[in-house]
Amino acid sequence: MEWETVIGLEVHAQLMTRSKIFSGASTAYGAAPNTQACAVDLAMPGTLPVLNEEALRMAVKFGLAIGAEIPDRSVFARKNYFYPDLPKGYQISQHDQPVVANGYIEIDLEDGTTKRIGIIRAHLEEDAGKSLHEDFHGLTGIDLHRAGTPLLEIVSAPDLRSAKEAVAYLKKLHSLVTYLEICDGNMQEGSFRCDANVSVRRKGDPCFGTRVELKNINSFRFVERAINYEVERQIDLLESGGQVVQETRLYDADRNETRSMRTKEEATDYRYFPDPDLLPVVITSEFIESVRKTLPELPDAKRDRFMEQYGLSRYDADVLTSTRELADYYEAVVRAAGQDQAKPAANWVMGELSGALNRDGIDITASPVSAEMLAQLLQRIADNTISGRIAKEVFEAMWEGEGSADEIIEKRGLKQITDVAAIEAMIDEVLAAHPKQVEQYKSGQAKLLGYFVGQVMKLSGGKANPAQLNQLLRQKLGSAGE
Amino acid sequence: MHDKTIAELSAALAARELSAVELTQALLDRIEAHNGTLNAFITVTAEQALEQARRADERIAKGEAGALTGIPIAHKDNFCTAGVLTTCASRMLHNFVPPYDATVVARLEEAGVVMLGKTNMDEFAMGSSNETSYYGPVKNPWDTERVPGGSSGGSAAAVAAGLVPGATATDTGGSVRQPAAFCGVSGLKPTYGRVSRYGIVAFASSLDQASVIARSAEDLALLLQAMAGFDERDSTCVDLAVPDYRAGLEQPLDGVRIGLPREYFQDGVEPELAKVIEAAVEEYRRLGAEIKEVSLPHNALAVAAYHVIAPAEASSNLARFDGVRYGYRCENPRDLEDLYMRSRGEGFGTEVKRRLLIGTRALLAEYYQDAFLKAQKIRRLIHNDFIEAFKQVDVLLGPTTGAPAFRLGEKSADPVQMYLTDVFTIAANLAGLPALSLPAGQVDGLPVGMQLIGRHFDEARLLNLAHRFQQATDWHTVRPQNFE
Numbered sequence: 001m002e003w004e005t006v007i008g009l010e011v012h013a014q015l016m017t018r019s020k021i022f023s024g025a026s027t028a029y030g031a032a033p034n035t036q037a038c039a040v041d042l043a044m045p046g047t048l049p050v051l052n053e054e055a056l057r058m059a060v061k062f063g064l065a066i067g068a069e070i071p072d073r074s075v076f077a078r079k080n081y082f083y084p085d086l087p088k089g090y091q092i093s094q095h096d097q098p099v100v101a102n103g104y105i106e107i108d109l110e111d112g113t114t115k116r117i118g119i120i121r122a123h124l125e126e127d128a129g130k131s132l133h134e135d136f137h138g139l140t141g142i143d144l145h146r147a148g149t150p151l152l153e154i155v156s157a158p159d160l161r162s163a164k165e166a167v168a169y170l171k172k173l174h175s176l177v178t179y180l181e182i183c184d185g186n187m188q189e190g191s192f193r194c195d196a197n198v199s200v201r202r203k204g205d206p207c208f209g210t211r212v213e214l215k216n217i218n219s220f221r222f223v224e225r226a227i228n229y230e231v232e233r234q235i236d237l238l239e240s241g242g243q244v245v246q247e248t249r250l251y252d253a254d255r256n257e258t259r260s261m262r263t264k265e266e267a268t269d270y271r272y273f274p275d276p277d278l279l280p281v282v283i284t285s286e287f288i289e290s291v292r293k294t295l296p297e298l299p300d301a302k303r304d305r306f307m308e309q310y311g312l313s314r315y316d317a318d319v320l321t322s323t324r325e326l327a328d329y330y331e332a333v334v335r336a337a338g339q340d341q342a343k344p345a346a347n348w349v350m351g352e353l354s355g356a357l358n359r360d361g362i363d364i365t366a367s368p369v370s371a372e373m374l375a376q377l378l379q380r381i382a383d384n385t386i387s388g389r390i391a392k393e394v395f396e397a398m399w400e401g402e403g404s405a406d407e408i409i410e411k412r413g414l415k416q417i418t419d420v421a422a423i424e425a426m427i428d429e430v431l432a433a434h435p436k437q438v439e440q441y442k443s444g445q446a447k448l449l450g451y452f453v454g455q456v457m458k459l460s461g462g463k464a465n466p467a468q469l470n471q472l473l474r475q476k477l478g479s480a481g482e
Numbered sequence: 483m484h485d486k487t488i489a490e491l492s493a494a495l496a497a498r499e500l501s502a503v504e505l506t507q508a509l510l511d512r513i514e515a516h517n518g519t520l521n522a523f524i525t526v527t528a529e530q531a532l533e534q535a536r537r538a539d540e541r542i543a544k545g546e547a548g549a550l551t552g553i554p555i556a557h558k559d560n561f562c563t564a565g566v567l568t569t570c571a572s573r574m575l576h577n578f579v580p581p582y583d584a585t586v587v588a589r590l591e592e593a594g595v596v597m598l599g600k601t602n603m604d605e606f607a608m609g610s611s612n613e614t615s616y617y618g619p620v621k622n623p624w625d626t627e628r629v630p631g632g633s634s635g636g637s638a639a640a641v642a643a644g645l646v647p648g649a650t651a652t653d654t655g656g657s658v659r660q661p662a663a664f665c666g667v668s669g670l671k672p673t674y675g676r677v678s679r680y681g682i683v684a685f686a687s688s689l690d691q692a693s694v695i696a697r698s699a700e701d702l703a704l705l706l707q708a709m710a711g712f713d714e715r716d717s718t719c720v721d722l723a724v725p726d727y728r729a730g731l732e733q734p735l736d737g738v739r740i741g742l743p744r745e746y747f748q749d750g751v752e753p754e755l756a757k758v759i760e761a762a763v764e765e766y767r768r769l770g771a772e773i774k775e776v777s778l779p780h781n782a783l784a785v786a787a788y789h790v791i792a793p794a795e796a797s798s799n800l801a802r803f804d805g806v807r808y809g810y811r812c813e814n815p816r817d818l819e820d821l822y823m824r825s826r827g828e829g830f831g832t833e834v835k836r837r838l839l840i841g842t843r844a845l846l847a848e849y850y851q852d853a854f855l856k857a858q859k860i861r862r863l864i865h866n867d868f869i870e871a872f873k874q875v876d877v878l879l880g881p882t883t884g885a886p887a888f889r890l891g892e893k894s895a896d897p898v899q900m901y902l903t904d905v906f907t908i909a910a911n912l913a914g915l916p917a918l919s920l921p922a923g924q925v926d927g928l929p930v931g932m933q934l935i936g937r938h939f940d941e942a943r944l945l946n947l948a949h950r951f952q953q954a955t956d957w958h959t960v961r962p963q964n965f966e
Binding site: 045049089090140142271272277279 | 794
């Protein structure tokens with residue numbers, strides 16, 4: 001039996017406003033519990049919400065970036081349920097008139113094609129607080145610090161057909177919201193959270209199977225694992241004659257499994273109704289145009305420009321534009337090193353630099369090797385001052401804070417030897433020291449050329465220009481096995 | 483001095499015939515003497531009041547006084563007052579001391595008023611007789627066997643009994659106008675959005691409006707002047723210039739068109755009371771107004787629509803009273819559910835629980851279409867009725883209630899009978915219109931209220947009409963015998 005997976009994702013992106021969505025309290029992360037909750041956030045009697053215009057602006061910006069419809073009227077609704085960290089007993093959210101409707105993004109598939117993933121809606125809402133179950137001797141602590149933080153809930157269409165596609169979509173979305181500077185994308189701190197609706201059906205079946213909502217999947221890796229686990233669970237269930245139950249399941253990353261949280265029968269009736277404390281939001285075309293002016297170059301457009309302007313492959317351009325900071329760094333390197341260094345710059349940024357950043361867990365904006373420093377290094381390779389191999393040593397030294405490429409080359413005496421006489425002298429010395437190998441080479445063992453190159457290179461301390469060395473060595477030895 | 487109006491007291495203070503401290507002390511003494519009988523106050527803030535009075539006297543001495551400087555008032559106990567108990571007449575908030583002032587409280591304080599205390603009310607403003615208060619019912623000063631009306635019964639009774647010349651109140655379905663009518667005082671519910679709701683404990687957000695009760699239209703104008711205007715903390719508050727209400731009081735009524743809605747003079751109005759209203763209409767005719775009959779065809783649906791919308795909003799607004807952060811919490815909860823169930827079960831009274839259940843049901847997905855959305859459609863029709871009527875006339879006039887104050891306990895066993903006492907007042911809330919009740923006469927020694935309803939933001943005209951009537955008649959100066 002062939003099965004098809006159907007996935008839709010709901011992403012909660014925390015918007016980077018300075019104050020909360022309906023109050024003036026700060027949204028900064030990490031302050032002591034309950035220190036950033038004002039009377040409105042605490043739902044003190046008589047307090048009222050007032051919409052933060054910046055949150056609306058960010059939502060509209062997102063809508064414009066995904067080619068969505070921005071209705072001229074949007075309505076906030078109350079989602080009613082009791083929970084200790086939900087101070088008002090309802091969450092202000094949006095129900096049937098969200099601020100963004102019907103957009104899409106494109107993802108790259110493994111076979112090299114692209115696929116359009118629909119985004120049904122994106123709506124604004126406030127976050128709840130946190131319940132803390134540890135350290136309170138059997139009691140529960142409530143931290144309302146996060147209560148009222150603005151969220152944009154982004155709901156995809158059920159267009160995703162595998163865990164890999166889900167991850168590609170999520171990464172693309174992550175890149176987009178950070179490009180737009182509306183979300184910091186920090187998954188560990190919960191700024192970018194994902195729930196997945198997963199179902200399976202027989203290939204060719206026009207109807208969707210029963211879906212299960214997976215909660216608590218807070219990294220790209222877990223999304224893939226959780227979905228794959230869930231898909232297998234559902235297929236096993238169906239193939240053994242069982243049925244999938246519509247329910248919410250929690251992903252346990254430690255055990256790599258999903259567990260039932262609540263079934264549909266237990267689902268709450270949220271009694272949505274328009275919030276009478278907030279008038280419908282009227283979004284004028286002037287407002288939309290003012291937001292459009294703030295749109296940066298978006299990832300797809302930047303990728304296409306990188307391919308065109310720097311002659312990069314689609315893959316390289318994709319990697320380099322995966323974040324706005326990486327793309328900015330790359331362009332700064334090319335600006336400083338020269339257009340002819342576009343390809344080497346891509347290789348170095350994606351290779352040595354990314355490797356070092358990953359190894360040390362450093363963000364590109366805090367890289368000890370600046371774009372200008374890397375550009376100088378590329379120029380020294382290009383003008384034959386150093387070889388590519390020596391350049392790696394210089395890079396490591398720069399990374400350790402020893403100075404610029406020129407300073408390190410000078411201090412360590414790494415300047416490449418390009419003087420023909422000096423190289424010839426070293427060749428002569430090596431050949432004289434290895435008469436037996438010279439005999440063997442001449443009698444046909446051509447691969448010994450590499451051995452001689454290595455010996456001369458060693459003698460030069462790695463500084464002999466490799467191209468010159470090869471050429472001069474061939475001249476001295478004559479061809480092998482005549 | 484306790485039977486003087488705010489305008490008169492203001493003049494006396496300005497002329498230094500009286501100090502704010504003397505005035506405050508005299509009224510505190512009256513509260514001391516009569517509150518045991520009336521139960522109009524939940525909290526009396528004597529010390530704070532005398533301190534405010536001293537500061538007011540300083541302002542007056544420096545020549546920095548405004549019309550309200552040194553004028554004692556009371557706030558209904560659903561207005562948050564910084565550092566002063568704010569109970570909403572509920573066990574749920576029996577211990578709640580807000581750290582902030584409602585915008586109305588802050589603005590009146592800014593104007594120099596002296597707060598004598600917090601007045602009793604129906605619990606969470608849900609009631610029409612003041613009998614649902616956790617602190618016991620308020621008595622009507624005209625007959626202490628009778629209710630003062632509700633929910634602003636404490637404010638109305640305190641003003642009628644001369645304990646205070648003016649008081650704030652709120653009106654969600656008639657909570658200012660009905661008690662004003664029952665107690666023989668003047669009450670104004672402004673247009674929805676005219677006065678900030680910030681800091682008023684919400685009952686039904688789309689209907690609640692901060693209001694005032696006083697002994698004359700002129701006093702209402704003085705108080706409204708200080709309260710009205712845009713507040714950025716209330717998204718439903720309208721950013722519209724506030725006119726000078728006192729300046730328009732004397733306008734002649736020649737050519738003003740007064741509409742008598744047919745539906746306000748049919749069933750449910752006692753004949754004796756109807757005669758009082760008819761006499762008042764004659765008075766307006768003499769004052770130069772044109773009288774016309776109009777129709778509000780959907781008025782009969784108002785009570786039903788209101789009793790879906792108001793409880794629906796209340797069911798959500800009152801969800802915050804969960805025993806977690808403030809207010810009443812049950813003893814030794816076993817677990818979270820027990821904490822919720824018992825804190826709310828023990829903290830709320832019967833009428834509040836009834837409305838929360840009705841409202842919760844109206845919002846369930848299963849009933850939303852047939853209950854909540856239908857009620858909203860009716861609300862729109864009622865609104866349109868008024869818009870049509872106001873094409874023909876400038877003001878609508880009718881009785882505030884169908885009968886004078888009823889006896890304590892008379893309707894408390896029958897919620898529907900109780901709800902129907904608001905049949906003439908509810909529509910103005912549904913349409914967001916300003917409405918004023920003023921004393922128009924008496925039936926069997928009990929005051930009768932006449933209601934004026936105006937166009938949106940046309941409070942000035944209502945005050946003008948009420949003032950002219952009060953200049954031509956004396957009904958607003960008649961005081962209950964035992965409290966003269």
